[in-house]
Amino acid sequence: MLKTNHFSQQLNSLGFDFYSGVPCSLLKDFINHIMNECEYVAAVNEGDAVATCAGAYLGGRKSVVLLQNSGLGNAVSPLTSLNQPYNIPILGFVSLRGEPGIEDNPQHAFMGTITDKLLDIMGIENELLSLDADEAISQLHRANGIIESGKSFFFIVRHNTFSPVNLNDSAKLRRKSSSMAPIPMPIMNRTPVGTRLQTLETVVSALSSDTIVVATTGKTGRELFEMEDRPEFFYMVGSMGCASALGLGIALTCPNKRVVVLDGDGALLMRMGNLATNGFYAPRNLCHVLLDNGVHDSTGGQDTVAGYVDFAAIAASCGYNRIVNVNTRLTLDENLRHWEKDQDISFFYVPISPGSKSPLGRPTVAMPDVASRLKSLLKHL
């Protein structure tokens, strides 16, 4: 069995100092220790945790994701279409529920037999974490070398790997922002303020050139790129729904940088739980702009189920402090400018019309370059 405290100190000495994850009973002592002692974002979904760790990496931190192997499924999309293509490495600790030969609940049995294979298929190097302290430390050093080379590495953790740790009072999650969530304005109508392209023009002209913009999967990033390309822009071409989790990681690790997330209704709905994480951690430098066209425009205009969803009310109840139901592009412009001067965790609901620029290309900057140029400008803070 590893001494949890000692193992964590080794991680720290290698520079790993940002954690996110979802608890697992098998990993509980390690997670308890991290929550007691380290910077940890309690994600609601393992995929969001991966994306938040990716954001923290762009913000200059070495990040670690903690998850149950059943949650590996939730994380496949960002691991394969965010970390892998953008060369964003993370260190992972995934539990081995359902280990063959060990009694466990039946729902874990199958995943227990494929955890390593699933990681292999995703091209993520992995190893069973040794129960021997010296061996585990040398594994950690090897893993660190792989991370330093720009690739992810996951440890698979068996039962009784970590010595017992109880949660102490410092692990209690306390919302940092003292502001009260306002009562949202009712949405009077959903009349589009314009096309996506027109709305993006407003966003680009309102924001200062050093504001970070994370554009969601699909045509949002493509239209933004064709309008203007800046090292401050991150085009999330895969990992649908993860834009605000990535933005959260950047905002928390770079409190002096303003971060605007441009989301779509389909993408936001896909990982709506992350609104609660954003609202809880409430970084003032994060502004979440939802471009709601009611459809999956990027894949052919199929309806989403957004038609009856009051996104603004949901964001308010999740703890976003400033909610704006945008009814003209001028209102959007004014509110973005106001937010830049007087920041608070904000949610701007923007109804837009379906349709896009035609023909429409794709970002031509290589994906690893999109990530590395953003990371290097965040380093100079």
Ligand SMILES: Cc1ncc(C[n+]2csc(CCOP(=O)(O)OP(=O)(O)O)c2C)c(N)n1
């Ligand atoms: C996990 C996942 N599922 C499906 C897709 C395919 N896909 C790409 S963009 C998109 C539509 C996104 O819709 P929305 O967020 O409303 O933005 P819009 O296209 O309307 O701008 C879909 C379904 C994907 N990239 N990833």
